[in-house]
Amino acid sequence: MKAIVITEAGKPEVLQMTERPKPHPSANEVLIKVEAAGVNRPDVAQRKGVYPPPADAPQDIPGLEVAGIIELVGDSVTRWKAGDQVCALVKGGGYAEYCTAPEGSCLPLPASLSFVEAASLPETFFTVWSNVFDRANLQPGESLLVHGGSSGIGVAAIQIATALGSKVYVTAGSDDKCKFCEQLGASKAINYKTQNFAAVLKDLTSGMGVDVILDMIGGDYTSDNLNTLALEGRLVLINTMKGKDVQIDLGLVMAKRLNITGSMLRARDVGFKSAIASSLENNVWPLLEQGKVKPVIYKVFPVQQAAQAHELMESxxxxxxxxxxFD
Ligand SMILES: NC(=O)c1ccc[n+]([C@@H]2O[C@H](COP(=O)([O-])OP(=O)(O)OC[C@H]3O[C@@H](n4cnc5c(N)ncnc54)[C@H](OP(=O)(O)O)[C@@H]3O)[C@@H](O)[C@H]2O)c1
Structure with a gap:
């Protein structure tokens, strides 16, 4: 099969198309003929050599989400059969013509979505569900602040949380991005390049703060995040793009009874991911079917142009x- 591999750690051009043997599914896996794959920020980190794949994942083929048609199923697979159309969260290997996925990490292709649209869902939807709804326990009527509102993660979080009854605030790096986030359902998008989000949110919430913050930035955002949280607020971290070493006011954590948490999805086991898949199928797939949550696709590249796709993401x-x- 054809596959994009990371030939060495480095710039986007280290991504090269090559021939690889077709993978074989183990007992609890399916083999998917990949029609489309998503590009995610963690793929960029892996390509740069700063985010090594788990030992049991393909080591040099990036790609954490795919959609396509099941070609073969392992001996103990019960739900799926050859010919089924699915999207799947995978530990790696998505930038290839064929990819294996655990049975429980696959979800049915939502009605009326194309393969490209369906392939855009797993990595961000699993991450948002697991962190915002499971770890931070966001409830209907509560408020959520999402940093990086225009990111793949951000557009998923805005739509799912809004559809499930929360008020969503976001930060983003341009007025155009802010406008888009508000059209998607955010009640206020703050351009962090021109305004301090903590000051804006203090005004908007009359000093009460927000219940949950989904943060991928870390660094100097952290003290503003803690100041912006309401009593019993929850800060959930999924990356630290501005740095992981920070100083925080522990007094504030005690006084406001805050919860600081975070997680990384990729290395989690099959059972953990299957449970998230079930929650998504029950809670979010109906929203996709009803058109209340939609994929947001910025650009589709032919797989041969994976390097250009990474350049765009890094821009x-x-x-x-x-x-x-994939053709
Ligand atoms: N923990 C997990 O399990 C997990 C899983 C998936 C993704 N993630 C993380 O979630 C984040 C979003 O992923 P994604 O694939 O949705 O990424 P993405 O679409 O590339 O979005 C990242 C956005 O963050 C904003 N940003 C703000 N400060 C930044 C900075 N210092 N450096 C780079 N970008 C900055 C940029 O938009 P602006 O113009 O607004 O700055 C950028 O478009 C990434 O950090 C990724 O590593 C974590």
């Missing part, structure tokens, strides 16, 4: 998802 010009398609 941060995009809003929503950058995708790869």
């Amino acid at each position: 941060s010009e995009h809003i929503g998802k950058v995708m790869l398609s």
Whole structure:
């Protein structure tokens, strides 16, 4: 099969198309003929050599989410059969013509979505569900602040949380991105390049603060995040793009009874991911079917142009998802 591999750690051009043996599914896995794959920020970190894949994942083929048609199923697979159309969260190996996925990490292709649209869902939807709804326990009627509102993660979080009854605030790096986030459902998008989000949110919430913050930035955002949280607020970290070493006021954590948490999805086991898949199928797939939550695709590249797709992602010009398609 054809696959994009990371030939060495480095710039986007280290991504090269090559021939690889077709993978074989183990007992609890399916083999997917990949029609489309999503590009995610962690793929960029892996390509740079700063985010090594788990030992049991393909080591040099990036790609954490795919959509396509099941070609073969392992001996103990019960739900799926050859010919089924699915999207799947995978530990790696998505930038290839064929990819294996655990049975429980696959979800049915939502009605009326294309393969490209469906492939844009797993990585961000699993991450948002697991962190915002499971770890931070966001409830209807509560408020959520999402940093990086125009990211793949951000556009998923805005739509899911709004559809499930929360008020969503976001930060983003341009007025155009802010406008887009508000059109998607955010009640206020703050351009962090021109305004301090903590000051704006203090005004907007009359000093009460927000219940949950989904943060991928870390660094100097952290003290503003803690100041912006309401009593019993929850800060959930999924990356630290501005740095992981910070100083915080522990007195504030005690006084406001705050919860600081975070997680990394990729290395979690099959059972953990299957449970998230079930929650998504029950709670979010109906929203996709009803059109209340929609994929946000910024640009689709033919898989041969994976390097250009990474260049676009690193430019941060995009809003929503950058995708790869297979002919
Ligand atoms: N923990 C997990 O399990 C997990 C899983 C998936 C993704 N993630 C993380 O979630 C984040 C979003 O992923 P994604 O694939 O949705 O990424 P993405 O679409 O590339 O979005 C990242 C956005 O963050 C904004 N940003 C703000 N400060 C930044 C900085 N210092 N450096 C780079 N970008 C900055 C940029 O938009 P602006 O113009 O607004 O600055 C950029 O477009 C990434 O950090 C990723 O590593 C974590």
